[in-house]
Amino acid sequence: MDSLNSIAPREPRLDEFASARIGAKLEDLSRVSQAQPYHSNGPVLDTRTVQLFESIADSGAVGRFQRGGKKYEIAELSASGYTNEKGQLTSSGKAFATPWREFEFGLSIAAQREEMNTGMQIWAGGGLAILAAGPSPFAAETMGIAPNQLALDLVTVAQLPMAIASWCSIGPAWTTHGDLRSLQQKQFYARLASAAEPAPADADGAWLRMWHQPWTAWNIRRSGSQSGHSWLNAGSAGHYRVGTKAGDITLEPEPSAVVWDTLVRFIHQAVTAPEQAVDGMGQ
Structure with a gap:
């Protein structure tokens, strides 16, 4: 007998309560959401660094008299490729900052899970959206974000619903x-x-x-x-x-x-x- 045919197909695990309630065999869907956690492709930056990045979107550089007090933030932006060592936006930084320069609307998400309070701030403009996300309540351990840090991402506005749904685990x-x-x-x-x-x-x-x-x-x-x-x-x-x-x-x-x-x-x-x-x- 073919070895493949000798293995009985494994039936999906059922949601016992929902199956009994509705009167039909219903698959347990909990693993679907677990398999699609939020994933950030951008750098994880200090909240103060993100604020500085936003503040220089129009001017293109950290002010001359600001630099002394913003060494840590400039170092983070420089390491991420958004500015040079003097706090001047690079071509990548200018492209990323498009939604701040061409701002059209903003969204904010707040979430609480037991003692955990987190959220996401979104700026949209020019067909793009900047996401500054704290740890997702459903993937906090995989995002590697400490308090006062944010994962920074740039997506198209069309990608916004899916990104939010993933962060909020809408499955x-x-x-x-x-x-x-x-x-x-x-x-x-x-x-x-x-x-x-x-x-x-x-x-x-x-x-x-x-x-x-x-x-x-x-x-x-x-x-x-x-x-x-x-x-x-x-x-x-x-x-x-x-x-x-x-x-x-x-x-x-x-x-x-x-x-x-x-x-x-x-x-x-x-x-x-x-x-x-x-x-x-x-x-």
């Missing part, structure tokens, strides 16, 4: 509705800070499934505006839109495809109306 998931849809703010933030926080006494199976997954709360905002969207990433239980009602935190299950579509639309509106506020749910 496929079987998101199910539960009986509960809200929490007191105190309890929500306590659970966000620690997985040891007890679940509500009246939590049903779907809610408990979500409760015992890793929690990461994140939001995206348009710079200079309150427009934006907020979600809770609950691992294999999927995404939940975060809102407020009567002083409580509402959690509405939202399929990953809807999260993705919302993100794409949000960025598209920023591109097509750079001077206008982007519609969304300001939380």
